[in-house]
Amino acid sequence: MKDASRISESELEIMKTLWKSNPLSANEIKSLIEHKVDWSLPTIKTFLNRLMKKEIIGYEKSGRKYFYFPLVSYDDYVKVENNSFLHRVYDGALNMLFSKFLEEKNLSKKDIDRLQKILEDKKEDIDK
Numbered sequence: 001m002k003d004a005s006r007i008s009e010s011e012l013e014i015m016k017t018l019w020k021s022n023p024l025s026a027n028e029i030k031s032l033i034e035h036k037v038d039w040s041l042p043t044i045k046t047f048l049n050r051l052m053k054k055e056i057i058g059y060e061k062s063g064r065k066y067f068y069f070p071l072v073s074y075d076d077y078v079k080v081e082n083n084s085f086l087h088r089v090y091d092g093a094l095n096m097l098f099s100k101f102l103e104e105k106n107l108s109k110k111d112i113d114r115l116q117k118i119l120e121d122k123k124e125d126i127d128k
Contacts, residue, residue, distance in 0.1 A: 006054055007077065013037060014047050015056070019074040023060055023067035 007015060017032050018024060024032070026044050033039070039047075048068055051057040059066045090097045107115075 007051070007056060010037075011047050011051055011056075014044065014051065015070065015072075015074075015077070018057060018068060018070045022069040024069075025065050025067055029068070 013033055013036060014029060017029050021032075026041060026048060029048075030039070030041055030044050033044075048057065048059075051068075052059065056070070056072050057068050058071050059068050061067075086092060086094060086097055090100075
């Protein structure tokens with residue numbers, strides 16, 4: 001997988017659209033994100049070209065149109081970003097990240113039960 005952490009905030013708007021639906025033309029992307037950002041078609045094409053150079057997206061040509069699709073999955077992107085954040089902010093200390101998060105966040109009983117189940121499953125995997 002290419003380095004998905006190199007996706008800028010602006011490029012991320014394009015990627016979110018492509019992760020939801022693809023392949024898409026530049027015009028289709030523009031119409032799907034115009035309620036969020038006021039970018040011209042040339043601006044969108046610039047971001048698409050940057051993402052292609054980074055090998056984050058690919059394209060198919062059909063007639064005179066180009067249709068873009070992700071080469072990096074949303075899940076892979078999230079894993080890279082989570083890992084980057086963990087190391088950048090918490091120096092890799094996962095327990096500190098969760099401790100700080102849980103101290104600040106109001107959780108429902110359902111949330112706590114779900115987190116507890118995830119931890120129990122992880123513990124079982126380690127014990128195997």
